[in-house]
Amino acid sequence: NAGVTQTPKFRILKIGQSMTLQCTQDMNHNYMYWYRQDPGMGLKLIYYSVGAGITDKGEVPNGYNVSRSTTEDFPLRLELAAPSQTSVYFCASSSWTGDNQPQHFGDGTRLSIL
Amino acid sequence: KQEVTQIPAALSVPEGENLVLNCSFTDSAIYNLQWFRQDPGKGLTSLLLIQSSQREQTSGRLNASLDKSSGRSTLYIAASQPGDSATYLCAVRNSGYALNFGKGTSLLVTP
Numbered sequence: 001n002a003g004v005t006q007t008p009k010f011r012i013l014k015i016g017q018s019m020t021l022q023c024t025q026d027m028n029h030n031y032m033y034w035y036r037q038d039p040g041m042g043l044k045l046i047y048y049s050v051g052a053g054i055t056d057k058g059e060v061p062n063g064y065n066v067s068r069s070t071t072e073d074f075p076l077r078l079e080l081a082a083p084s085q086t087s088v089y090f091c092a093s094s095s096w097t098g099d100n101q102p103q104h105f106g107d108g109t110r111l112s113i114l
Numbered sequence: 115k116q117e118v119t120q121i122p123a124a125l126s127v128p129e130g131e132n133l134v135l136n137c138s139f140t141d142s143a144i145y146n147l148q149w150f151r152q153d154p155g156k157g158l159t160s161l162l163l164i165q166s167s168q169r170e171q172t173s174g175r176l177n178a179s180l181d182k183s184s185g186r187s188t189l190y191i192a193a194s195q196p197g198d199s200a201t202y203l204c205a206v207r208n209s210g211y212a213l214n215f216g217k218g219t220s221l222l223v224t225p
Binding site: 004031033035040041042043044045048050058059090092100101102103104105106107108110 | 118146148150155156157158159160163165203205211212213214215216217218
């Protein structure tokens with residue numbers, strides 16, 4: 001069981017470039033999330049989705065966009081990369097939002113913007 | 115806004131010791147609390163989840179407790195091993211969808 005898969009694992013971008021971080025899960029989870037982790041800080045929610053076609057902003061959405069066309073995939077797009085977006089990005093999923101449902105995380109994408 | 119604090123930020127213990135990691139949170143109206151393990155350069159592995167109605171959860175050598183009224187949780191690791199060396203993250207979920215994370219405790223278990 002692959003769980004949550006993120007690609008790429010590493011990427012270096014130049015300022016102003018764009019890219020899409022891919023996330024797919026094979027657990028048939030309705031809920032998916034994107035977090036970022038800055039050095040020495042806790043993870044912060046960027047965007048989340050409660051099902052195909054439905055997305056909403058989290059705590060730090062500026063500079064990002066998401067889409068959810070299928071249950072399995074939840075890509076995160078950076079349109080104009082800025083140095084402040086250098087971070088580690090984690091995708092997560094959960095089956096529903098009951099209090100006994102853990103969030104399952106991918107291995108992360110390490111992004112540097114120079 | 116929920117604030118989650120983890121103490122200590124770093125901990126070094128000799129192999130075999132029992133240890134306690136602490137997590138405190140400011141808003142006691144939580145749905146659940148999760149403890150994660152993060153190895154360097156890796157993702158997060160869920161260790162234990164405690165529902166708001168529960169007081170503790172156990173998995174192997176790990177025991178997590180929850181005291182909502184005081185806004186505290188502890189993760190107890192028995193008979194620590196070098197393989198336990200990692201960063202341990204506490205995350206609290208309130209009424210929304212996001213997990214609110216602490217900054218973690220970096221644990222080093224020396225042989």
